[in-house]
Structures are given as C-alpha cells and as structure tokens.
Amino acid sequence: MNSAQPQGAVTEIRDGMELGEFLRWGRDLHHQGRYEDAARAFELILGVDADNQEALIGRNRAVRCSVPRWHWEMLHDEERAELYDRAIRQAVAAAPDSLVLDIGAGSGLLAMMAARAGAREVVACEGQASVAETAARVVRVAGYDDAVGVVSKMSTRMTVPGDLPRRAGLLVTEIVDCGLLGEGILGTIAHAREHLLTPDATIMPSRGRIIAQLVESEPLHRKNHVGKLYGFDLAPFNRLSTLEYFDSRLHRHEHRTLSEPVTVFEFDFYTADARPQRTELTVRPTAAGKMHAIAFWFEMELLPGIVVDNAPGHDSHWKQAIQCLPVPLHVQPDLPVSLVAAHDGECVRFEVESEEVVA
Numbered sequence: 185m186n187s188a189q190p191q192g193a194v195t196e197i198r199d200g201m202e203l204g205e206f207l208r209w210g211r212d213l214h215h216q217g218r219y220e221d222a223a224r225a226f227e228l229i230l231g232v233d234a235d236n237q238e239a240l241i242g243r244n245r246a247v248r249c250s251v252p253r254w255h256w257e258m259l260h261d262e263e264r265a266e267l268y269d270r271a272i273r274q275a276v277a278a279a280p281d282s283l284v285l286d287i288g289a290g291s292g293l294l295a296m297m298a299a300r301a302g303a304r305e306v307v308a309c310e311g312q313a314s315v316a317e318t319a320a321r322v323v324r325v326a327g328y329d330d331a332v333g334v335v336s337k338m339s340t341r342m343t344v345p346g347d348l349p350r351r352a353g354l355l356v357t358e359i360v361d362c363g364l365l366g367e368g369i370l371g372t373i374a375h376a377r378e379h380l381l382t383p384d385a386t387i388m389p390s391r392g393r394i395i396a397q398l399v400e401s402e403p404l405h406r407k408n409h410v411g412k413l414y415g416f417d418l419a420p421f422n423r424l425s426t427l428e429y430f431d432s433r434l435h436r437h438e439h440r441t442l443s444e445p446v447t448v449f450e451f452d453f454y455t456a457d458a459r460p461q462r463t464e465l466t467v468r469p470t471a472a473g474k475m476h477a478i479a480f481w482f483e484m485e486l487l488p489g490i491v492v493d494n495a496p497g498h499d500s501h502w503k504q505a506i507q508c509l510p511v512p513l514h515v516q517p518d519l520p521v522s523l524v525a526a527h528d529g530e531c532v533r534f535e536v537e538s539e540e541v542v543a
C-alpha cells in the first residue's frame with residue numbers, strides 16, 4: 185500500500201495486512217496535507233486495535249490540522265448561542281411543521297436547538313467529514329437523533345430528494361468569520377435558495393452589514409509588519425505579510441480610533457448573491473493621527489429584532505477583522521480619506537486611495 189492509494193479505496197483492514205503499512209500510509213497522507221484521509225486511515229487501524237498509541241496520536245494530529253480550533257471558543261460564546269436559540273425558537277414556533285435545514289452543522293448545536301424548539305424534522309449538513317461524523321455522535325448522545333439527521337456533505341452538493349426529503353421551509357446557518365463573508369455565506373445561501381429551500385422559506389440570518397473604522401495602533405501593525413530590529417533590516421520579510429484581514433481583538437491592543445464607524449456593505453440574504461462588489465467610501469477623520477489599519481466587523485440580523493455582532497469592545501469569539509496598511513497614512517480631520525472596499529464573494533479588502541498627508 186502506498187500514499188498514492190486512491191482516497192476511500194481501502195475501507196477495512198483485511199487479514200494479512202500489516203498494521204505498520206497502514207501507519208506509514210496514514211503518516212504519508214498527513215505529510216501530503218491530506219488530513220481528513222490521514223485521520224480515516226488511523227481510524228481504520230483503531231477499528232482493529234483500539235489501543236494502538238501511534239494510531240491514536242496520528243489521528244489526533246490529523247484532526248488537529250483539519251478541524252479549526254475556533255470551534256470550542258465559538259461554542260462557548262454564550263451571546264451567539266443565546267441569540268441563535270431565541271431566533272430559532274421564534275422561527276420554529278411560527279412554522280412547527282417546516283423541514284429545517286442547518287447548513288454547517290459543526291457540533292450539531294443549531295440543529296439540536298431547532299429540535300428542542302419543537303421542529304420535528306431537521307437535516308444538518310456538514311462539509312468536513314470528521315466534523316459531520318462527530319456531530320452525528322453528539323446528536324445521538326443528546327437523544328435528538330429521531331428529529332435530526334446529519335449529512336456529511338457541503339450544502340452545495342446536496343440534492344432534493346437525495347439528501348433532503350423535500351425543500352426546507354427554514355434555513356438556519358452560521359457560516360461566518362470575523363469579516364462576515366469568509367466562510368462563503370453569500371454563495372452558500374444563494375445556492376440554497378435556488379436548490380434546497382421553498383420559495384417562502386425563512387432564512388436565518390436574514391441580513392448582514394459590514395462596518396469599518398480607521399484605527400491608529402502600532403501594536404496591531406506590528407502583527408503584520410517588521411522593520412529594523414537587532415541591527416538588521418528585516419523589512420524584506422514583509423513580502424510574506426498578509427494583504428488581507430486577520431482576526432484580532434481591537435480592545436486588547438493599544439489603539440486610537442481615527443474616525444466614526446462607517447457602513448461598507450449591506451446584504452439581504454433573501455436576495456444577495458456572491459458576485460463581487462466594489463464601493464468607494466469617503467471617511468472623514470475625527471482626529472489627526474497615523475492610520476495603521478482598518479478594523480471592521482459585522483452586524484447580522486438573525487430575524488428582525490435579533491442581531492448578533494462582533495463589534496469592538498465585547499468578547500465575541502469572532503474578534504474583529506483587521507486589515508493593516510503596508511505603510512501607515514498620516515490623517516487629519518480636514519482631509520477626508522478615500523477608500524475603496526471590494527469583496528470577491530468571500531473576502532472583503534480595502535484599498536486606500538488617498539495620498540500620504542504629512543501632518
């Protein structure tokens with residue numbers, strides 16, 4: 185057996201096969217970055233030798249590489265959970281016979297909330313196989329497997345009636361990152377509207393808004409840029425710094441805001457699609473300073489009146505999206521800053537059009 189083994193070709197360890205070969209296969213898959221396949225290979229070994237330490241460690245390493253660590257912090261975000269729970273109860277009470285589709289099951293939390301609220305039929309899909317398998321286990325242990333079925337698939341590959349018995353009347357989804365669009369919510373909901381939902385389905389979230397603010401913060405800038413240090417010019421290393429945003433908590437870094445928050449994009453998930461958009465913004469600085477970054481966040485309406493956000497100042501697990509400028513810009517109140525904000529359906533990015541102003 186070698187690492188060129190087609191994915192899924194081996195589904196059991198048969199007599200006469202060497203466990204050592206399987207361990208090597210698992211390690212090869214891991215080194216190729218095929219973490220889900222590696223986890224499956226180690227799982228096969230554990231099926232015949234549950235205490236095999238190398239397989240246990242191998243599987244855990246592979247899972248650590250493929251399953252994002254934010255799942256746990258997200259699950260502990262009580263504000264997020266309470267707002268979703270409230271919105272789900274309201275939506276299920278309004279249409280208790282609706283088939284519920286949860287896109288992006290994760291642990292199965294939202295699907296179980298729907299079942300607990302009284303939904304009789306819930307289908308939760310999850311694109312990552314090891315997560316889907318684990319969600320099914322969580323749902324079974326919690327005793328909701330009569331109402332909740334887990335489909336191990338990306339929603340965009342689901343079919344009706346293959347994976348869903350019929351089109352769903354309620355969509356519940358939380359596939360957003362700190363910048364709102366990074367997990368593909370626009371395209372995913374557009375696809376669901378076309379292929380998986382009834383024409384009058386309730387869509388949760390219903391709306392989203394991205395809000396940005398100009399920020400002075402040397403410590404945030406240092407998270408993505410380097411200059412002269414220890415007698416060396418390390419600036420060429422900045423060719424590896426990110427041009428796009430990263431997540432960080434604004435209030436945990438020394439900073440000054442240099443403008444009021446401004447709305448950048450608004451989405452109605454009943455109509456929005458993933459086509460790229462671009463908008464020009466003129467932002468008037470409220471103070472003179474050195475603009476190192478644009479901080480942005482979202483407000484997401486789950487149902488009218490129930491809004492979840494990751495605005496600065498509270499400890500949402502999402503944190504804020506921070507896009508650092510390669511070169512800080514001096515700003516002053518009498519000189520508006522011209523920005524272009526664009527997204528490609530998944531990533532929001534800003535360009536600063538203003539020339540540098542020397543204060």
Ligand SMILES: C[S@@+](CC[C@H](N)C(=O)[O-])C[C@H]1O[C@@H](n2cnc3c(N)ncnc32)[C@H](O)[C@@H]1O
Nearest residue numbers: 288289290293309310311312338339358359372
């Ligand atoms: C942010 S987590 C949310 C998990 C869970 N719904 C919750 O709220 O606790 C999003 C999950 O959705 C999955 N996912 C993202 N897009 C998906 C899609 N289009 N179809 C199926 N799963 C998807 C990811 O693999 C991830 O596990």
